[in-house]
Amino acid sequence: MRPSSRFTVAIHVLTLLAYGAGGEPMTSEYIAGSVNTNPVVIRRLLALLRRAKLVRSQGGPGGGWRLVPAARDITLRQVFRAVESGDLFPLHGSAPNPRCPVGRTIRAALSGHYEQARRALERDLERTTIDDLLQEVRAVAR
Amino acid sequence: MRPSSRFTVAIHVLTLLAYGAGGEPMTSEYIAGSVNTNPVVIRRLLALLRRAKLVRSQGGPGGGWRLVPAARDITLRQVFRAVESGDLFPLHGSAPNPRCPVGRTIRAALSGHYEQARRALERDLERTTIDDLLQEVRAVAR
């Protein structure tokens, strides 16, 4: 994986949607104004979150984006999996030399440890929800 | 951070050095043969590991690279910190809108959670040593 700011922006957007839940749907242009970027960037990102069923969109006047689950039911782990696709630690670009005892076996050995590390990371991300962040934002922002 | 295959290659190289410890130092050309890449790529990577005092180099004929600590004293966490410099999850590229309550506060809220996630990851990486991998390689490769 080559982590991008997508994860950060996705959490920002979801927190913003939770902040405004109950009112009008938010347009990508409005969201882009909070994140300080381009509406198309936001729509591309939200398309990933929609695929994970975390948001839904509505066209036309008065349309925009809404959260689907309650904020307390969205964990950072779900967001992470929705927007970061690749491996946490990539293996070799080109395969190591199969005639070397280490080169021949290191990838199989590593992938197990990498998988375990990814699980440890996701276990931690699971502890925080969008609602947790919303509470922190509300506490500081007043 | 944009994780690269550097982490994988670094572990591969350290395991290889541990595999050959006690004999001649290994040249970057020999190591490159096992990893299947260019010697300069290996030297660049080993320069990072040397800065972390995990290896040392020796010029001239019969020179090359050696492990400094014992393999059982090198954890994947040390390797990770030696070769991957950036943040695990980058924050926004450009700062969010300070006039938005969420945009104004989300970064501070997130950096704490990111730090905690990084610690969880490193705690897991600390459980595995180069010697563990060497044993796995020896078990499979015979």
Add this chain to the structure above:
DNA sequence: ATGACTCGCAACTGTACTAGTTACGGGTCA
């Protein structure tokens, strides 16, 4: 001293990914 050997490092290239931007098609609603 000489020459083979090895690392150290700068410079350059190709590739890939991300973010940002423009443009336009298509569905929705008053």
Add this chain to the structure above:
DNA sequence: TGACCCGTAACTAGTACAGTTGCGAGTCAT
């Protein structure tokens, strides 16, 4: 019908990484 908004393709610019070449500098045996 027209304003609104999403969906998506296409393009650009910036950045990071892997790979490669070239050359300087230190080391060792003879």
